[in-house]
Amino acid sequence: MDERRATVLRAVVESFIESAQPVGSAAVLEMTRLDVSPATVRNDLAALEADGYLAQPHTSAGRVPTEAGYRCFVDGLGPGSLDSAEVQQVRAFFAHAQGQISELLSDTSRLLSDLTEYAAMVVAHSHDRDTIRSAQLVDLGGGRLLVVLVMSSGAVERTYVDVYSSPEMVAAAQGPATGAASAVLHEALTGRARSRRLDVRATGDAATDALVDAALSALAADEPATGDLYVGGTAKITGQFEAVSSLRSVLSVLEEQLMVVTLLRSLVDRGLSVAIGSETGMQPLAECSVVVAPYEVDGETVGSVSLLGPTRMDYPKALAAVHTVSRRLSASLGDGDGAPAAASAARSAED
Incomplete structure (x- = not known):
């Protein structure tokens, strides 16, 4: 035109x-x-x-x-930008962010919703594409063990190890073999893909090898999930749709985690930053738009941040918010080396 x-x-x-x-x-x-x-x-x-x-x-x-x-x-839109107060709000949030990765992602969804007044979604993709940054076997006491994997995405996997089936295993778990097994797991698994079958060469020490085998069996049984979804500001969209039926359809979609995770991953893989109405491929979202951007760790896409609102959403503001938050989240997750997250995960399990 x-x-x-x-x-x-x-x-x-x-x-x-x-x-x-x-x-x-x-x-x-x-x-x-x-x-x-x-x-x-x-x-x-x-x-x-x-x-x-x-x-x-x-x-x-x-x-x-x-x-x-x-x-x-x-x-036809340019990159857009947040105003100075909003930029400062984002900076302050990530400067003081701490705790588990799940807590950070949940809080990030609320931050994004507060910036825009739309429903915000943060997805951590399944860990099958990640590599292992750190592995640790933790003695929780009473014969209880926990394998803690810190992934390249910054996500933390916790898997309990069953040692109750054998008195010898319980005794091994309470002795120095736990520390030795932890060191073996860390050395053997660090840098390996989570999706691969995890095997470790035997050390020759029966107690250590038994604990390592038990840990690997527990990891094999604990398959990575499709992806974790964190939704913030659902209540903010209740006034955005005139028809109650439209609102009901949107809320029903947000309750289906697998559906939302699959949609957002598809949009990121297709390189779409904005999906409008039928472009989402989901009939319940025919009157909605989704603005999405990936976040990365070490140059690898590990999840996405997005906004869901009506097709008459404020696109310049939504695009600016999503891209600003995704960049800040990427920087925040890329800072650590994994050790603090593993220690925090172990303390959380002990509690």
């Missing part, structure tokens, strides 16, 4: 996002200050409607954007 019609379309989208009301030619002229007559703008609106970018709810009403109109608008 020519530059003037692109300006008219942008004005309609921006006005509808702000007001949720159909936009007429007078409003377009006031917003754009185009040096043309109202009749010319009306002709442009009609042409944009004929091309599928706008729709008219009923005769004599103004126009509203279609999916194609939103897509054209989004494709």
Whole structure:
């Protein structure tokens, strides 16, 4: 389309996002200050409607954007940015973030929702693509053992080891063999892919080898999950949809973790930063848009942060928030070497 019609379309989208009301030619002229007559703008609106970018709810009403109109608008957006207060809010959050990876991701979803007033979702992809950064066998007392794996994504896996089946195993777990087995596991597993079958060469010490074998068996039985989902600000979208049925459909999707994780992973793999309506591939989200960005550790995508809102969402703000938070989260997860996370995980299990 020519530059003037692109300006008219942008004005309609921006006005509808702000007001949720159909936009007429007078409003377009006031917003754009185009040096043309109202009749010319009306002709442009009609042409944009004929091309599928706008729709008219009923005769004599103004126009509203279609999916194609939103897509054209989004494709023409620049990178966008948060205001200085919001940037400081994000910096302060990650400067003081601490605790388990699950707590960080859950808090990050709430931060993103607070910035935008949309529902926010943070996904930690399953660990089958990760490598092991640190492995530790922890004696919890009373013959209870825990394997703690810190992954390259910063995620921590905890797997309990069953040593109750044999008095000899219980005795080994309470002796120095636990420390030796922990050292063997750390040396043998660090840098290996979690998805591979984990095996370790025998040391020749019966007690140590028995504990190592028990730990490996427990890890083999504890398959990595599809992915963890953290949702923040669900209540914030309740006022964003006029039809109760639409809201009910959206909330039902958010309750299905596997469905959401699969959707977001698909969008990231397809290289989409914004999916509008039918582009999500999910009928319950036909009136929604999703803005998503991956976060990385050591250059590898390990999850995603995203926003879910109505198709008339504030795309510039949403894109700026998602990309700012994803970059900060990547930097935060890439700082540590894994040891503090393992120690924290062990203390949590002991509690």
